[in-house]
Amino acid sequence: MSNNLQDKIETQEYIVNMGPQHPSTHGVLRLMVNLEGEIVKNVDPVVGYIHSGIEKMTESLAYPQIIHLTDRMDYLSAHMNNEAVALCIENALQVEVSDRVKVIRTLMAELQRLASHQLWWCVMGMDMGALTTFFYGLRDREMILDIFEETCGARLTLNYSTPGGVMFDLHPNFQKRVKEFTKYFRKVLPEYNQLLTGNVIFKERTVGLGPLSKEDAIAYGVTGPTGRASGFACDVRKHNPYSAYDRVQFNEILRTDGDTFGRYQARIDEMYESLNIIDQLIDNIPEGDYQAKMKGVIKLPEGEFYQRVETARGELGVYILSDGKKNPYRVKFRSPVFSNLWVLNHLIKGQKIADLVAVMSTLDLVIPDIDR
Amino acid sequence: MAFDIYDFTTLTSSIHQSLSESLPPLAVEMIEWTLVGLSMLIFVALFGLILVYLERKVCALFQQRLGPMRVGKWGLLQTIADFVKLLMKELITPNRADKFLYNLAPFIVIIVTFMAIAAIPFAKGLQALDFDIGVFYVSAISSLGVIGILLAGWASNNKYSLIGAMRSGAQIISYELSVGLTLITMIIFAGTMQISGIVDAQASGWFIFRGHIPAIIAFIIFLIAGTAETNRGPFDLAEAESELTAGFHTEYSGIKFAFFFLAEYVNLFIVSAMATVLFLGGWQPLHFGSFEGFNQVMDFIPPIFWFFGKVMFIIYMIMWFKWTFPRLRVDQILTLEWKYLLPVNLFNILLMTLIVLMGWHF
Amino acid sequence: MSQDELISRLSQLTEEVTVSMGPQYVTCQVAPTHLHQFCKKLKEEKDLAFDYLISLTGVDMPEYMTTVYHLESTTYRHMIVVKSNTANRTEPTLPSVCDIWPTALWHERESHDLLGLVYENNPDQRRLFLEDGWGFPLRKDYSDPTRIVER
Amino acid sequence: MKALIQYISTILQGLLTLVKGMAVTGHYFFRPKLITTQQYPENRQTLKMFDRFRGxxxxxxxxxxxxxxxxxxxxxxxxxxxxxxxxxxxxxxxxxxxxxxxxxxxxxxxxxxxxxxxxxxxxxxxxxxxxxxxxxxxxxxxxxxxxxxxxxxxxxxxxx
Structure with a gap:
């Protein structure tokens, strides 16, 4: 009888559908999680819920108009996205921008990186269940957004870089505000460490979780702090300097552990490096034009152009194929999050559901950057 | 009707007498039970609302926010507005849910919390049930709540709910052990399981001072295990918002959800009240050896304020835990219990027994 | 390796490749039949060591379909561009390089989704963003009168 | 014996990190003046956007x-x-x-x-x-x- 019953019981695969609406996917990412009890057996990300067809839209837009679309890819590193397209166009046209523009762009990029990492930090804490971190991170990020708003007129979708320069000159208050911010933030960052980094529960949950080897990081094309935590030297700022990165001293944060805690620590360390870069530049912003002379209608010469920049999440590549008209023939954005996402399954197999959330938040996913 | 804020036995006995004069004993019994039940009901509803408001304000202050500010002065009426909203919401039952169990679960949870609250001594003479095994009764009843959570998770026909319920089951079964062992530690010290007896024994000094090292260790363990018992703070795996959306009560809406919500806060009160009774002297005021003037000032504060002051302090501590720490993972919760709390607890019992035997306490 | 050295070194690698200097990087044009073999060599030759596939782009030229590979060596920090064309527009087929660089798996899937390029031996050629049966929006002849407004 | 000392020290160190974290939140709890949130519709009169704000x-x-x-x-x-x-x-x-x-x-x-x-x-x-x-x-x-x-x-x- 009992044998008979056992035969009748069917064991089904326990597939939990995380998303597209789920608190920890930070957007409309859907994960089909195959579970065995608490253990994750397989994760299949399903993307495309917020695909906006930016690559197709660019084919019918003029070059200066493309830039504002890139704000909407990785909205947390909007300035770096703008900068990438602007640099690519300048590169193709052989336009030399003034030193002032270069320094402004670098400063803005580093502020943006800080803002992005702050948001990542507070969301990471929230995913781990420490809700208070969320408010502390946002509190500090607000200061950077105010700086942006004062200079660029927008907080998130900056659209600040234009081909040949920047949209506005720096606001007179800019230097004062940034100095205030760096002073304040250097004081607050140790608090971040006290609250979350050193916490025994946090350490227990992250150290040794989801390790990614250097070889795998290169093979999967995992860049940014995520890749650098595994030892993959992929900092474009260091290896292919653009804007003013060749004139500042900073360290490329390279770690060897490559686990969740390593990725966490890499970002915390990067915040210090960003503060260093800002400190080096903020007092010597050279005078000059904030916008180089450009033609009314920008036409790129025939050919293909590629520009790499380092966003807060990794390497962004802009590939423009031009046929000499005022619209590009084909634009491709090699977005960092698109490549970083797919390593998730590799990292999470055999771990628990709670770990899935932790690993996902250290990959620092921004969904519109996947879907573009 | 005699009323004495320092001793409620006069009030209760005068009510009993005035009723007995005109009514047969059975009717007196019935009326008294109804009165007690009603006052408990009102207390739970009111205190739940106050606790929810407090939690929102406290967490807002931890997070540098203002918290509810709109409804009433400083948002004082916010929770009442929320309660009215919850009352008016549609009760949704998922299509393929087990209807009977699904509807039963919130009632189990709320009834169990009511049963436990009966044994809590609010002040001298203000206690509904005073068994000679009171501590045992509270610990036995409070572990029944997990049945409601398990039923809710299973009957919802939701995968998140089921995972949450299973986690909750594993967690509460483990932490029941720690709570029980700390209770035993303190029972050894008090020499009685009767709650009123335990409180009376602390008239000369709270157990946490008199029992020194083992009592402090037991207090810390009780706080940790108690937080876990209430499914709160770093132990809120059953709900685990960022993992399981809302865990076992994902599918509940309206007043059924409110029952779970209320039960969580009443459980919080029960755990804090038990900690108060066992470690902080229940409603006994704070006395320091021979400082007569100080002791008299302390005596002047009515016991009911002493009791609620201590309870609020412990509730504040538990809220502080919740709004500071990240959540533990399910295997770490079990590790913490079985590898750390249990051995320390067992050792602590030995230590306490030794101290009681040798009379090394104050 | 400087770019001139790269050109000569790459030309020696196989005969079926035309190496030229692009606007920024050395560009190799390879026939689809030899693409996989060529890429394998690019990764495995000790002095080339192109172990990092930065970007994989499908392009629809009106006459043919192209896939552009941007490669970098993490040891030597040199970059090249590899291109491969297929003239067949109804079923444009290229060999997959996902066994050489695993990241190509999803870049190829994206390219397959948006341009209809088929990558042989890619184990996961489901649509990525769009539903089955949708057209290929990044092709130049794609038309969608309801969703695309011509300017 | 060594294992026992290690066992106890892990417990104490863990508790210490927890107390450190609580010190941070407690610091802000007792300083309500540091609250940064605003009550938006109420402060409409005083709310001024930056001059370059793009509305x-x-x-x-x-x-x-x-x-x-x-x-x-x-x-x-x-x-x-x-x-x-x-x-x-x-x-x-x-x-x-x-x-x-x-x-x-x-x-x-x-x-x-x-x-x-x-x-x-x-x-x-x-x-x-x-x-x-x-x-x-x-x-x-x-x-x-x-x-x-x-x-x-x-x-x-x-x-x-």
Whole structure:
């Protein structure tokens, strides 16, 4: 009888559908999680819920108009996205921008990186269940957004870089505000460490979780702090300097552990490096034009152009194929999050559901950057 | 009707007498039970609302926010507005849910919390049930709540709910052990399981001072295990918002959800009240050896304020835990219990027994 | 390796490749039949060591379909561009390089989704963003009168 | 014995890190003055946006109901989203010449991404970015605005 019953019981695969609406996917990412009890057996990300067809839209837009679309890819590193397209166009046209523009762009990029990492930090804490971190991170990020708003007129979708320069000159208050911010933030960052980094529960949950080897990081094309935590030297700022990165001293944060805690620590360390870069530049912003002379209608010469920049999440590549008209023939954005996402399954197999959330938040996913 | 804020036995006995004069004993019994039940009901509803408001304000202050500010002065009426909203919401039952169990679960949870609250001594003479095994009764009843959570998770026909319920089951079964062992530690010290007896024994000094090292260790363990018992703070795996959306009560809406919500806060009160009774002297005021003037000032504060002051302090501590720490993972919760709390607890019992035997306490 | 050295070194690698200097990087044009073999060599030759596939782009030229590979060596920090064309527009087929660089798996899937390029031996050629049966929006002849407004 | 000491020290160290974390939150709990949130609709009067804030495109008019828009259509060309439509009309100037002037400068706020390209491109500085940020309306059609006021004219000294 009992044998008979056992035969009748069917064991089904326990597939939990995380998303597209789920608190920890930070957007409309859907994960089909195959579970065995608490253990994750397989994760299949399903993307495309917020695909906006930016690559197709660019084919019918003029070059200066493309830039504002890139704000909407990785909205947390909007300035770096703008900068990438602007640099690519300048590169193709052989336009030399003034030193002032270069320094402004670098400063803005580093502020943006800080803002992005702050948001990542507070969301990471929230995913781990420490809700208070969320408010502390946002509190500090607000200061950077105010700086942006004062200079660029927008907080998130900056659209600040234009081909040949920047949209506005720096606001007179800019230097004062940034100095205030760096002073304040250097004081607050140790608090971040006290609250979350050193916490025994946090350490227990992250150290040794989801390790990614250097070889795998290169093979999967995992860049940014995520890749650098595994030892993959992929900092474009260091290896292919653009804007003013060749004139500042900073360290490329390279770690060897490559686990969740390593990725966490890499970002915390990067915040210090960003503060260093800002400190080096903020007092010597050279005078000059904030916008180089450009033609009314920008036409790129025939050919293909590629520009790499380092966003807060990794390497962004802009590939423009031009046929000499005022619209590009084909634009491709090699977005960092698109490549970083797919390593998730590799990292999470055999771990628990709670770990899935932790690993996902250290990959620092921004969904519109996947879907573009 | 005699009323004495320092001793409620006069009030209760005068009510009993005035009723007995005109009514047969059975009717007196019935009326008294109804009165007690009603006052408990009102207390739970009111205190739940106050606790929810407090939690929102406290967490807002931890997070540098203002918290509810709109409804009433400083948002004082916010929770009442929320309660009215919850009352008016549609009760949704998922299509393929087990209807009977699904509807039963919130009632189990709320009834169990009511049963436990009966044994809590609010002040001298203000206690509904005073068994000679009171501590045992509270610990036995409070572990029944997990049945409601398990039923809710299973009957919802939701995968998140089921995972949450299973986690909750594993967690509460483990932490029941720690709570029980700390209770035993303190029972050894008090020499009685009767709650009123335990409180009376602390008239000369709270157990946490008199029992020194083992009592402090037991207090810390009780706080940790108690937080876990209430499914709160770093132990809120059953709900685990960022993992399981809302865990076992994902599918509940309206007043059924409110029952779970209320039960969580009443459980919080029960755990804090038990900690108060066992470690902080229940409603006994704070006395320091021979400082007569100080002791008299302390005596002047009515016991009911002493009791609620201590309870609020412990509730504040538990809220502080919740709004500071990240959540533990399910295997770490079990590790913490079985590898750390249990051995320390067992050792602590030995230590306490030794101290009681040798009379090394104050 | 400087770019001139790269050109000569790459030309020696196989005969079926035309190496030229692009606007920024050395560009190799390879026939689809030899693409996989060529890429394998690019990764495995000790002095080339192109172990990092930065970007994989499908392009629809009106006459043919192209896939552009941007490669970098993490040891030597040199970059090249590899291109491969297929003239067949109804079923444009290229060999997959996902066994050489695993990241190509999803870049190829994206390219397959948006341009209809088929990558042989890619184990996961489901649509990525769009539903089955949708057209290929990044092709130049794609038309969608309801969703695309011509300017 | 060594294992026992290690066991106890892990417990104590773990507790210490927890207390450290609680010190941070406790620090802020007892300093309600540091609260940074604002009560938005209540502080509307004192809320001032930065002067470069991009809220919407507006066309400033002077006291004589004159604006600077010549109707050249450069903003329409520069707009990436097609949120600006220029409708011009021909009028006869007092000298008897025919002249093209703006009839309606239609602006779809619902399609606008506030990228500032039109303002930057405008040769006469006729349109600027406004400070208003409360754009919620009941009906989508209310988001389509005509920027030049009815009966308004081109300023005298604006070169075409």
């Amino acid at each position: 919407e495109v507006i066309m400033p008019h002077d006291e004589n109901n004159h604006h600077k828009c010549t109707g050249c259509g450069i903003c329409e060309m520069n707009c990436p989203n097609g949120s600006i439509e220029i409708i011009t009309k021909m009028i006869e100037t007092p000298e008897g010449k025919k002249k093209k002037v703006i009839d309606k400068h239609i602006y779809h706020l619902g399609m606008c991404t506030l990228c500032n390209l039109c303002v930057k491109a405008c040769p006469t500085g006729a349109i600027v970015m406004g400070q208003k940020f409360e754009h919620a309306v009941w009906d989508r059609t209310q988001l389509t605005k005509v920027l030049n006021q009815p009966g308004s004219e081109l300023m005298k000294d604006v070169k075409e």
